[in-house]
Amino acid sequence: MSRRSPEVAGILFDCYGTLIDILTDERDIETYRYLSRWLLYQGVRIPPESLRECYPRRVREAADRVGGRHPEVRVEEVFAGICAEHSAWDIDAERLGVEAARAFRAASLRRLDVIEKSRRLLDLFGTEKKGVVSNGQRVFSEQEMRMLNLYDRFDFVIFSSDLGFQKPDPRIYTTALRRMGLTPPAVLFIGDTSENDILTPRRLGMQALHVEEAWRRYGV
Numbered sequence: 093m094s095r096r097s098p099e100v101a102g103i104l105f106d107c108y109g110t111l112i113d114i115l116t117d118e119r120d121i122e123t124y125r126y127l128s129r130w131l132l133y134q135g136v137r138i139p140p141e142s143l144r145e146c147y148p149r150r151v152r153e154a155a156d157r158v159g160g161r162h163p164e165v166r167v168e169e170v171f172a173g174i175c176a177e178h179s180a181w182d183i184d185a186e187r188l189g190v191e192a193a194r195a196f197r198a199a200s201l202r203r204l205d206v207i208e209k210s211r212r213l214l215d216l217f218g219t220e221k222k223g224v225v226s227n228g229q230r231v232f233s234e235q236e237m238r239m240l241n242l243y244d245r246f247d248f249v250i251f252s253s254d255l256g257f258q259k260p261d262p263r264i265y266t267t268a269l270r271r272m273g274l275t276p277p278a279v280l281f282i283g284d285t286s287e288n289d290i291l292t293p294r295r296l297g298m299q300a301l302h303v304e305e306a307w308r309r310y311g312v
Contacts, residue, residue, distance in 0.1 A: 100299065102272045103217050104265075106283030107226035107233065107249075110303045111210050111242055115203035118196075119144075126199040127192070131175070134188055138178040146174060147196075162261040164252040168193040168231045190231055197232040206240045210303060212312040213282075214245060221272045224249040225265065225281075227258045227288070247271075259288040265296055282306045 108114050117123060124140035124147075131138060138146070150173060154165040172189025179185070214222075223246055226233065230251040237243035248271050252258040255267065269276060276297035283289020284303050293300040301309065 099278060100220060100280045101278040102221040102223070102274045102280070104268055104279060104281045104293075104298075105210075105214070105222070105224050105246075106281075106285065106289045106303070107224050107228055107237070109284035110282060110289070111207060111214075111224070112236065112240060113203065113205045113207050114201075114236075116197070116200040117202055118148075118200045120200070123196070123200045127196050130195050130199075131178075131192065134175070134191070135181050135183045136175045136178050136188070136192075137180050138174065143174070147171075150174060158256055160257055160261070162258040164227070164256050164258045166231070166253050167196075167229050171196065193229065193231045194235070197229075204236060204240075206242065207303075209307045209312050213303075213306055213310055216310055216312070221274065222246045223268050223271060225259065225268050226250070227252045229253045259285075260292040262292065262296060265293060265298070269298075 105111055121140060121144060124144040128138060128140040128143055147170065150170045151165055151167065154170055155163040158165060168189040170189075171192035172185045175183060175188045175192060176185040226249070228251040230253050233251055234243060234249070237249065243249060250264065250268055250271070252264065255264060257263055269279060272279065277299070280299040280301065281289055281293035282301050282303055290300045290302060
């Protein structure tokens with residue numbers, strides 16, 4: 093389309109708040125009651141109150157071990173440790189950690205849908221290379237993108253859990269640029285968060301638009 097900058101050869105999208113409208117509640121005791129009951133049938137005994145206290149603490153401890161300014165952890169590994177510590181019999185903690193992470197996400201989920209304006213925006217970009225850079229957990233975020241028929245529309249998807257660091261760590265953007273084989277000025281980043289999706293990409297020399305500005309610019 094003529095409204096599109098001819099210099100743009102690649103598009104990077106944020107995921108949540110940009111492509112996907114999501115609402116979760118990881119503090120609600122009902123989230124942990126559901127997960128505690130589910131774990132009971134997997135051979136893990138931990139009360140919901142203990143689980144609600146334990147999980148965020150273990151995430152913080154794991155992030156401290158990773159270190160750096162913007163550390164990321166894999167929540168399935170956190171849950172694997174919790175399951176191993178509270179198991180009532182021999183379990184496959186690694187496998188159960190993955191399943192527990194997904195069950196936790198399901199229990200905490202309150203809303204999940206595609207943002208239709210962004211779907212239409214994505215339709216406008218045909219030949220450009222397209223990727224996603226998200227502060228997300230692949231263990232369940234990939235499934236969400238696939239169920240909403242988004243995942244396979246991109247050449248690649250990078251979740252922060254893949255790398256061990258989050259936006260706005262510059263390394264997550266440079267990883268995406270290497271995957272594209274493009275220089276920063278040739279890439280447009282579209283997202284909903286000022287520091288993560290606008291300011292840092294621009295400091296790296298990329299083009300960047302807030303998702304609502306992109307909707308207006310491209311007339312969706």
